Amino acid sequence: MEVLALGLKTLCDPLVFSMLLLGVTAGLVIGTIPGLNDNIAFAVFLPFSFSLRADMALALMVGVYCSTAIGGAIPAIMMRVPGTASSMLTLIDGNAMARKGQAGQALSIAVTSSVVGGIVSALVLLFFAPLLAKFALKFGYVENFALGVLGLSSVVGLLSGNVLKGLVSGVLGLLVATIGFTLKTGQPRFVFDNMNLIEGVPFVALLIGLFGVAALFELVEEILVGKRSEGGHEVIPGIGSTKLSGRLIRRLVPTWFRSSFIGSAIGIAPGAGSLMAIYVAYDQAARAYLRRRHQAPDDPRWGEGAPEGVAAPETANNAVVASSMVPLLSLGIPGNSVSALFIAALAIQGMVPGPLLFTEHLDIAWMILTGFLVANILMGPLSYLMINTMIRMVFSLSKETMVAAIALLCLTGAYADGNNVFNIWVALMAGAVGYGMKKFNVPLAPAILGIVLGRKIEDSLMSSLAVSDGSWWIFLDPKSHPISLALLVASAAFLVGPVLSAWRRSITKHAPSSAN
Amino acid sequence: MSENSNIQRLKPDAWLGGFLTVVGLWAAREATSFDEFSWVYPFALSAALAVLGAAIGLRAFKAGRNDKSMGDARVFLQGAVAMTLVLALWVTALDQGLGYVGPTFVAVVALLWITGIRDRRRLLVNGLGVTVGVFVLFGIIFATPLPVLEPLQILIRQ
Amino acid sequence: MKMLKCVVLAAAAAVVGAPVHAADYPSRNIDLVVPFNPGGAVDTTSRMAAETAKKFLNGIEIKIINKDGGGGVVGQTFAARAKPDGYTMLAITNSAVSSPLLKGAPFKITDFTAVGLYTIDPEVIAVPDTSPFKTITDFMAAAKQRKLNIVSSGAGTSHHMAGLAIELGAKVEFTYVFSRGFGEELQAMLGGHVDGALWPFGIAKQQAVGGGTRILAVASNESMPGFESVPTWEKSGLGVPAWQTFRGWAVPKGTPQEVVTFLSDLLKKITAEPDYRAKMDKAGFPVVYRNAEGFAKTIAEEDVLTRRIMNEKGLTLKK
Structure with missing residues (x-):
C-alpha cells in the first residue's frame, strides 16, 4: 500500500499528470487517424524523451498506449475503416449498428467496454503483477505452440456463412506468414530474391493494406453506387442517442467479464499479442450470442449489429494493454513492439525494466503501474468529449475528400513504419487483394488471424521439436507441460463443440426453418 | 454455344476456385525446393489451398443458378x-x-x-x-x- | 517520367547550389541510418550518441533515420548507395559483415568506410539461475555428454557463429534454438526452457544483476569489471580467443578523408563524455572507442573469421 501511495504521489505532480492527460488525448487522436498507430507515435516521441524527466516521458507513453485502441473504434463504426488494427473486428457489428441509426449506441458501447477492459487489466497489473509474471515464465516453446493453436481455433467464430471460404482465407493467411527466412535454417521461402521480404512481409504495412486500404475501396464503391442510383443518400441516418440503457448494460456484463479475462490472460503471455486476444474474445462472444439468440430470435444476427460484437473486441483490446506490461515491468521481457519502445525510453533515461526497476526506481515503477489505472479512468470522459468533436469533423469533410485523405494517410503510415517505400507497395497490393477477397465473399478476418499466428505457430513448433529431440509427445506431456496439454484440449473442444451441437440440432429439430 | 457465353455463365466462385487451385499447386511446387526442415509446412498449406480451391470451384460449377452477389x-x-x-x-x-x-x-x-x-x-x-x-x-x-x-x-x- | 525527373533534379540542384565542400563540413544535419525499427540496441545507443553530439556540433544535429527491413539489409543497402558526402552514415554492426555472405545482401562490406567504433560487447555463455551448471566446466562437461539447447538470435548472426566457433574449438555440438527477438530469448532463459544462451555481455550483465541468469564465461581478453570471477573463453578451454558484437559508424565508400576524420574525432569526443558513458553503462553497453583505422581492422577481422567458420562448418548462402 505504501508503494501504491508513492506511485500516486509521483503521478500527482502536476507536470506528470498533465503529461498523462496529454498522452490519453493524443492517443485518442492518433487512434482515430487510419495509418497512424501507437508504434509510430512512440518512435516519433523517443528523441523528445531525452529532454523530458523520466516520470513525465513515461506518463505520456502510458497515456498514449492506453487510449489508441479506443480512438480506432470511431472510424471503424462511422466509416467501416478501422483506425487501428485493434478495431478491425469492431467494425463488423459496429458499422452495422451505425447504419441502423445506432451509431451513438455503438460508440458508447465501444467506450464503456474499453474503459471496463482497461480498468480490469490495470487492476490486474497493479495487484497481481509479480504473481502473474511467475506464471508467464511457464510459457516456453511448447506452451507457446499450444497457445497459438488455441488462437487459431478461434477461427470458428469467424466462419459464419461459407465455411469453405473461411477456411481458404485462414489457409491463405498461414501461407503468407511462411514468406521470409525460416527460423531454424534461414531458408528463404517465397521471397523472389527480394531483400525486403527476408524477414517476412512487412507486418504493419500488410495489416494497414488488408483492413485499411481494402475498406477504403469499399467506401469508394459505395460512393459510386450511391451516385449512380439516386444521387447520394446518407448511409448513416443519424448518430442517435449515446446513452446506454440499464438493460443493455446488464446484458453486456457477462461479455465484459469474459473479454476482460481473455484479454488480461493473453496479455500476460509474452509475445501472444493483442490481435490474438481480440480474436479469441470475439469468438467466445459469438458462441455465447448464438446460444442466447435461441431465446431471443428478434435480436439482430451476429455480425449484423449485435452489441456484443462491439463490446467483446473493444473490451479485449484494452484489457491486453496494461496486462502486457506484466512481463515487461516484472521481468524485462518485451512482449510486443510497443513494449520494446518502452524499454528504449527507459534506457534513454538510464533505467532498466525488470526487477532492477523496482529496487532502483521504485517511484517510477509504481507511477507506471498506477498510471495505467488512472489513464483508463480518464479515458472514459475524454473519449465522450472527443467523439463529438471527431464526428463533427468527419461530417464537415465531404466523403470524397475523406477517401483521398484516408488513402494517403494509410499509405504514408505504412511507409512511416520503417521508412521504406516497399511498405507502400505492400499496403497497396494487400488492399487490392483484400478488396478482391471481399468481392468474392471470402472473409478477411481468418486470413489476418492466420497471418498473425502462422509464424509463431511454426517457429514454436520447430523450437519445441528441437528441444525435445523430435518427439511430438512433448505437447501432451501432463507432467512437464500441463499448460500445453490443457490448452490443446481446450482448442480441440472449441473446434469440435460447434460441430457436435450443429449435429445434435439437426437430429432433434427437423423443422423446415433450419434450412436458412 | 460459343466460348464467350460459356465464360459468361461461369460463376465468380468457379473462377475463384480455379485461381486458388493454381496458386496452391504453384506454391506446393515451390515448396518442394526448400530444405528438409522448411518444406513440409508450406507444402501442406499449399496443398490444402489447392484442395479447398478445387472444392469451391466444383461446388460453384454444380450449383445451377448464377451468383449475383458480385454486384455491378x-x-x-x-x-x-x-x-x-x-x-x-x-x-x-x-x-x-x-x-x-x-x-x-x-x-x-x-x-x-x-x-x-x-x-x-x-x-x-x-x-x-x-x-x-x-x-x-x-x-x-x-x-x-x-x-x-x-x-x-x-x-x-x- | 525521365524528363520530369531531370527537370526536378535540375531545379533541386539550383536551389541547393554548388556541391558541398569538405572544408565547410558539416553545414547541415547529418543522417545516421539505423537499419532497424526504433527500440533495439543499435537504435538506443545511436540515439544516445546523437544526443551527446549536440554539445559539439554548434546547432547541427545527427538525425536518426530508421530504415527497417530484411533484418537490417534494407537500411544497410540504402546507406551503402547513399551519396558519399558525409551526410549519410550507417549505424554498423556485425550483421553488415554476415548479411552479404549468408543472406545475399546486394552490397559488400568493402562498400563502406569505417568511421569509428563506440562499443565492443564481448559474447558470453549464460545459463538460467535454476541451472545445475555452476561453472563453465560443468557446462562443457555436460555438453560433451549430450547436445545442449542453446538459445541465440537467428541463424547466421554473430551469436550463432560464436556457438559454431565453440563447436570447432572445444569439439562439442549444440542444438540451437533461434529467436526473432530478444524477448523470446529472455523468456526461454528466465523460464528455464533452454540450457543456456549466447548473449552479448551488456544484455547478460543486466539479467545477471537482476538475478534471473548466471554468466559462466566471457569471450574477452581479460575478465570484465564487476564480473572478475567469470573466466574468459580462452581460459575455460573453449578454443575461441575473443568474440564480440561491435557497434560503430560507417560511411559510404568514397567519402572524403577529412570528413571521415571529422566524424571519427566527433565520436571520440562523444565517447569521452561522462554523461554519455554513464547512460551507456547503465544500459549495459561497454564503451570502447576505436578510430577509423582501428575499426576498419576490427571489421576486416570479423569478415575473415566469418568466412572461416562458414567454410569449416559448411554454411552457404541459401537460395
Whole structure:
C-alpha cells in the first residue's frame, strides 16, 4: 500500500499528470487517424524523451498506449475503416449498428467496454503483477505452440456463412506468414530474391493494406453506387442517442467479464499479442450470442449489429494493454513492439525494466503501474468529449475528400513504419487483394488471424521439436507441460463443440426453418 | 454455344476456385525446393489451398443458378481499379525520386476525380488541403523522413 | 517520367547550389541510418550518441533515420548507395559483415568506410539461475555428454557463429534454438526452457544483476569489471580467443578523408563524455572507442573469421 501511495504521489505532480492527460488525448487522436498507430507515435516521441524527466516521458507513453485502441473504434463504426488494427473486428457489428441509426449506441458501447477492459487489466497489473509474471515464465516453446493453436481455433467464430471460404482465407493467411527466412535454417521461402521480404512481409504495412486500404475501396464503391442510383443518400441516418440503457448494460456484463479475462490472460503471455486476444474474445462472444439468440430470435444476427460484437473486441483490446506490461515491468521481457519502445525510453533515461526497476526506481515503477489505472479512468470522459468533436469533423469533410485523405494517410503510415517505400507497395497490393477477397465473399478476418499466428505457430513448433529431440509427445506431456496439454484440449473442444451441437440440432429439430 | 457465353455463365466462385487451385499447386511446387526442415509446412498449406480451391470451384460449377452477389462489376472496377492504378503510379513516382509533395498532390486530385468530383475549384482546394494536411502530419509533426526533394528536405530537417 | 525527373533534379540542384565542400563540413544535419525499427540496441545507443553530439556540433544535429527491413539489409543497402558526402552514415554492426555472405545482401562490406567504433560487447555463455551448471566446466562437461539447447538470435548472426566457433574449438555440438527477438530469448532463459544462451555481455550483465541468469564465461581478453570471477573463453578451454558484437559508424565508400576524420574525432569526443558513458553503462553497453583505422581492422577481422567458420562448418548462402 505504501508503494501504491508513492506511485500516486509521483503521478500527482502536476507536470506528470498533465503529461498523462496529454498522452490519453493524443492517443485518442492518433487512434482515430487510419495509418497512424501507437508504434509510430512512440518512435516519433523517443528523441523528445531525452529532454523530458523520466516520470513525465513515461506518463505520456502510458497515456498514449492506453487510449489508441479506443480512438480506432470511431472510424471503424462511422466509416467501416478501422483506425487501428485493434478495431478491425469492431467494425463488423459496429458499422452495422451505425447504419441502423445506432451509431451513438455503438460508440458508447465501444467506450464503456474499453474503459471496463482497461480498468480490469490495470487492476490486474497493479495487484497481481509479480504473481502473474511467475506464471508467464511457464510459457516456453511448447506452451507457446499450444497457445497459438488455441488462437487459431478461434477461427470458428469467424466462419459464419461459407465455411469453405473461411477456411481458404485462414489457409491463405498461414501461407503468407511462411514468406521470409525460416527460423531454424534461414531458408528463404517465397521471397523472389527480394531483400525486403527476408524477414517476412512487412507486418504493419500488410495489416494497414488488408483492413485499411481494402475498406477504403469499399467506401469508394459505395460512393459510386450511391451516385449512380439516386444521387447520394446518407448511409448513416443519424448518430442517435449515446446513452446506454440499464438493460443493455446488464446484458453486456457477462461479455465484459469474459473479454476482460481473455484479454488480461493473453496479455500476460509474452509475445501472444493483442490481435490474438481480440480474436479469441470475439469468438467466445459469438458462441455465447448464438446460444442466447435461441431465446431471443428478434435480436439482430451476429455480425449484423449485435452489441456484443462491439463490446467483446473493444473490451479485449484494452484489457491486453496494461496486462502486457506484466512481463515487461516484472521481468524485462518485451512482449510486443510497443513494449520494446518502452524499454528504449527507459534506457534513454538510464533505467532498466525488470526487477532492477523496482529496487532502483521504485517511484517510477509504481507511477507506471498506477498510471495505467488512472489513464483508463480518464479515458472514459475524454473519449465522450472527443467523439463529438471527431464526428463533427468527419461530417464537415465531404466523403470524397475523406477517401483521398484516408488513402494517403494509410499509405504514408505504412511507409512511416520503417521508412521504406516497399511498405507502400505492400499496403497497396494487400488492399487490392483484400478488396478482391471481399468481392468474392471470402472473409478477411481468418486470413489476418492466420497471418498473425502462422509464424509463431511454426517457429514454436520447430523450437519445441528441437528441444525435445523430435518427439511430438512433448505437447501432451501432463507432467512437464500441463499448460500445453490443457490448452490443446481446450482448442480441440472449441473446434469440435460447434460441430457436435450443429449435429445434435439437426437430429432433434427437423423443422423446415433450419434450412436458412 | 460459343466460348464467350460459356465464360459468361461461369460463376465468380468457379473462377475463384480455379485461381486458388493454381496458386496452391504453384506454391506446393515451390515448396518442394526448400530444405528438409522448411518444406513440409508450406507444402501442406499449399496443398490444402489447392484442395479447398478445387472444392469451391466444383461446388460453384454444380450449383445451377448464377451468383449475383458480385454486384455491378463495372461500377466498382471503375473505382477500385482506377484507384489502385493512381496509387501505384504515385508510389512509382516516390520510388523514382520525384519528391513527395508534387506526386501526392497529383494523386489526391486524381482520387477526388475518381470519386466523382468535377468542379475545378473543389479539386484544387481539397487536393491542396489533403496534401498539405498529410504532409504536415507525417513530414513535420511526426518527423517521418519522407522521400521529399532535397531543397525541402534541408528546410524541414534543420 | 525521365524528363520530369531531370527537370526536378535540375531545379533541386539550383536551389541547393554548388556541391558541398569538405572544408565547410558539416553545414547541415547529418543522417545516421539505423537499419532497424526504433527500440533495439543499435537504435538506443545511436540515439544516445546523437544526443551527446549536440554539445559539439554548434546547432547541427545527427538525425536518426530508421530504415527497417530484411533484418537490417534494407537500411544497410540504402546507406551503402547513399551519396558519399558525409551526410549519410550507417549505424554498423556485425550483421553488415554476415548479411552479404549468408543472406545475399546486394552490397559488400568493402562498400563502406569505417568511421569509428563506440562499443565492443564481448559474447558470453549464460545459463538460467535454476541451472545445475555452476561453472563453465560443468557446462562443457555436460555438453560433451549430450547436445545442449542453446538459445541465440537467428541463424547466421554473430551469436550463432560464436556457438559454431565453440563447436570447432572445444569439439562439442549444440542444438540451437533461434529467436526473432530478444524477448523470446529472455523468456526461454528466465523460464528455464533452454540450457543456456549466447548473449552479448551488456544484455547478460543486466539479467545477471537482476538475478534471473548466471554468466559462466566471457569471450574477452581479460575478465570484465564487476564480473572478475567469470573466466574468459580462452581460459575455460573453449578454443575461441575473443568474440564480440561491435557497434560503430560507417560511411559510404568514397567519402572524403577529412570528413571521415571529422566524424571519427566527433565520436571520440562523444565517447569521452561522462554523461554519455554513464547512460551507456547503465544500459549495459561497454564503451570502447576505436578510430577509423582501428575499426576498419576490427571489421576486416570479423569478415575473415566469418568466412572461416562458414567454410569449416559448411554454411552457404541459401537460395
